[in-house]
Amino acid sequence: MLRQILPSILVLTLLAGLTQFVRADDKPSDDLVKLIIKLIGDPDREFRAAGLEKVRSSAKGAAATHLFAAQLTKLDAAGQIALLSALADRRDATARAAVLELLGASQDEQVRASSILALGTLGGIADLPLLVKSLSASGPEQAAARRSLVQMSGDTVNKSLAAELKTATPHVKNALIDVLSTRRATDESPALVAATVDDAAQVRSAAMSALGQIGSPDQISALLPGVLKAQKGGERDHAERSVAMICSRIDNEDERGTRLIEALNTIPPADRDELLPLVGRVGGKKLINFVGDIASEQDPARRKFGIDALSKWPDASVADKLLEIANKTADPAERNQAFQGYVKIAATRDNRSDRQRLDRMKQAMKAARSPEEQLLVINRTRTAYDVEAVRFVQPYLEDPEFAQLACETIVEIAHHREVRDPHKAEFDKILDKVIAVSKDAVVVDRAQRYKRGETWERPKK
Amino acid sequence: MLDTAFEALKKFDWGSDLGALAPIEDAVTAAHGKPEARHEVETRLVTALQGELSRDAREYVCRKLAIVGTAACVPGLAPLLVNPESSHMSRFALEQIPAPEAAQALRDALSRASGTVKIGIISSLGARRDAASVPPLGELLQDGDAAIARAAALALGAIGSADSAAVLQRSLQAAGGSPAPIVDALLHCAETLMAANKLTEATAIYQAFAQDNQPRLVRLAANRGLLACASKQA
Structure with missing residues (x-):
């Protein structure tokens, strides 16, 4: 029945639709x-x-x-x-x-x-x-x-948000800072600078992050009290990195150094040494001498700050200075600090070649005076993605004191297919040794995978 | 050069060097906007088509006639329409030749063709949006071969005129239901009418299919059509 009347309904509807449309x-x-x-x-x-x-x-x-x-x-x-x-x-x-x-x-x-x-x-x-x-x-x-x-949108939105920042709770301040940063509210950056010395650590950190994104080199000196107020450890590191990021916006390396030294001079001398790690993060030729002099001073406390700063240098240009300090000092603690800094800096993956990094590691091994220092070198050699680095570490597989760390360094280098594949036969032999020597199941698994031409995914933390 | 190429065409077959026919290609290109040159190359292509050619060579000629062909080449292409082996390439040319004689040749072939060849011809008439084909296509909506009736419906949809819509609507009424090909064709008509700013006609079709008694997807398409029509008007 419905099948019979459906077409009629459709035609009527069609006509009705037409009328309605005309109307x-x-x-x-x-x-x-x-x-x-x-x-x-x-x-x-x-x-x-x-x-x-x-x-x-x-x-x-x-x-x-x-x-x-x-x-x-x-x-x-x-x-x-x-x-x-x-x-x-x-x-x-x-x-x-x-x-x-x-x-x-x-x-x-x-x-x-x-x-x-x-x-x-x-x-x-x-x-x-x-x-x-x-x-x-x-x-x-x-x-x-x-x-x-x-x-x-609106001309006064940034201003109003900055005004709210003065009275808000830390939780809201945090969010407001994030909003101002995302809006790239550079006109309201004085409010963000003020927040870098807030009593709440989360607010200080948020303000430093925001200024790391939108801050200008003119604000470097205004930010140093914020770096000093940051708690040592994670917050201080983060603050230093944010200021270093602002410094990196100055293209000329010498000018960058000059501006940072000028900013440091606005800080009371007693507090200045605490900012040396920041100087290290900024780096540059001009600052090497500034920090190097401090690292060689008579006052052991100042020397400690100086060595710490050199150890945070963004490239290996201070490596010789650190090695010199490590070799000359009679203080075991200072030797330890300088040698660790040297190995860290020498292994930094900057614009040097892998072979240059490896040469530094060989130099460090010669300078090493204890098994602990040798272990440090074997560990850091993994940043030189070169078959020569594997050959350098391989003999340590024979020594039980160094074998496990040598295994880890070898699998780290073997992870890089472009290093491994051109020397497959040699790698297979060394990896067999790693499989036989290592007591770490993950290291053994990685060695077996690399032998089979497979990759390995680092577990997420 | 061109003579040599036409000689090569006579022996051309699958796997032959296409480079030997390059002068024909060049002549076709050079004929653009030059009626005399066009006529000359068209004549030579038709002459070649009437001779002994391999299937590949014949198809090559059809491809070129699709570009330079006029009413003059239609008598050469028309006989190929009902041959299953050559129908497709003949239609390829006739679909693109703007002369009304090309459409007439396709219409004339309808009564002589059957099966898939006929379906192809119907589809070509739709592709040409040939208004004169509405009555014969309308008759084919009642064809006993469901595939032919479906092809006719879709061709009427592609023509997309008020006349083709009316034929489809009558067929819908007679069908005693909502056969998908007719519904598809009517929606296609509505789209074409809307594109041509015939909003009244398009809206009427869409409103009919926007009713609750229609399948969901049909209603959805119709409602989208109604929105588009109303937006165009606003």
């Missing part, structure tokens, strides 16, 4: 808006998507936006989230009031987060307090507020 000619956009509204209310996601696509791009004008936004309260949560996203993309602030109303009424975390996110494009400076308040929330609402604040 609709007078108000074409009304038809479009009605159809869009019908589709965004459809429970089928694909139909809904067709309507939302048009919310984003068609039926321009505030009247239509108002009608679309009015649907928010009529939809289920999934529909609300989808429509909020479409309204945000439509970028018509007419929808703002409806979005705020939904935010006030909804208990659904995802709907609230989507409303907050929509305010990033639909809202303005008036919504900033609400968004800042949402930064203290947890989960998706905080993440949405963060994104919203990053997206928000």
Whole structure:
């Protein structure tokens, strides 16, 4: 029966549609808006998507936006989230009031987060307090507020965010700093500089990270108190790295050194030595002498700072200086510090060749005075990706004191296919020895894999 | 050079050096925008086609006639249409020759062809969007061979005129259901009508298929069509 009447229904519908269409000619956009509204209310996601696509791009004008936004309260949560996203993309602030109303009424975390996110494009400076308040929330609402604040446009947004930074809780300060950094708010960097000496470590770290991204060399001296306030260890290292990153924006190496020395001179002399590791991280010829002199001073405490700074140098240009200190000193602790620094610097993967790195390791081995120092050299030889490095380490497989570490260094070098493959027969023989000698199952497994031409994936920490 | 190439064409077959035919290729290219040169190369190609040629050589000629062919070459190509071995390449040329004689040759061949050859000819008429083919294609909608009826529906959809839409709508009514090829063809018609700014006709088709009694995917396509029409109007 249905099969018989279906064509008639279709033709009638077709005619009805035609009439409706002709009538609709007078108000074409009304038809479009009605159809869009019908589709965004459809429970089928694909139909809904067709309507939302048009919310984003068609039926321009505030009247239509108002009608679309009015649907928010009529939809289920999934529909609300989808429509909020479409309204945000439509970028018509007419929808703002409806979005705020939904935010006030909804208990659904995802709907609230989507409303907050929509305010990033639909809202303005008036919504900033609400968004800042949402930064203290947890989960998706905080993440949405963060994104919203990053997206928000307006000449005074950065200024207002910086003002909030003065009074916010550490948790919110942290988020605000991240927002200012992502917005690349260089005009408000004084507020970030002030935050580098905040009482809360997380705020200090966030401010240092932000300035590492957007700070300018003019701020180097202003950041040094922040480096000094950072707790020794992870926070201090991070602060030093951030300032070193800003220094690296000065292209000329000599000027970089000059500017850093000038900045150091603004710090009380008693505190200056504590900043020597930062000098080491920045590196450069001009600073070698500055630090080298300190590392050779009479005062052992100052010498310690100087050696520490040289050990953090970004390249191997200070290697000879460290070796000289290591060889000359009579103090075992200082010898230990300088020798460790020398081996670390000599093994740095800078712009030298692998063969040059290996030559340094051979030099270090000759200078080594104890099995501990020899072990240090065998360990660091793994940074020279060269078959010669394997040949250098191979004899230590015979000595039980060094064998295990030698095995580890050999598999590390063998990991590099481009080193291994051209000398496969030689590597296979050495790896057989590693398999026989090593007591570490992972090392044995790696050696077997490399023999089979396979690779090995380092487990994620 | 060209004479030598046409001589080579007579012996050309699968695996022969295509370089020997390069002067023909060059002559076809050089004929662009030059009616006399075009006529000359077309005549030589038709003459070659009427002689003894391998299948590969014949197909080569058809490819060139697709570029330089006019009404003058249609009598040479038309006889190939009903031969299963040559029909495809003949259609390849006739589809692209703008002269109405080419369409007429395809229409004339409909009654002489059968099976897959006929389906191919129907498809070529659709590809040409040949308005004069609407009545014969409309008749083929009732063909006992379902594949031919389907090809006719799709060709009418490709033609995409108000007339072809009307024929399809009548067929839908007669079919007592919503056969997929007719629905596809009508939606294709609507798309073509919309592209031609015939929004009233396109909207009417889409509205018919946007009803709840239609399959989901048909409704979805129709609703997308309605949105596109309304957006175009707004």
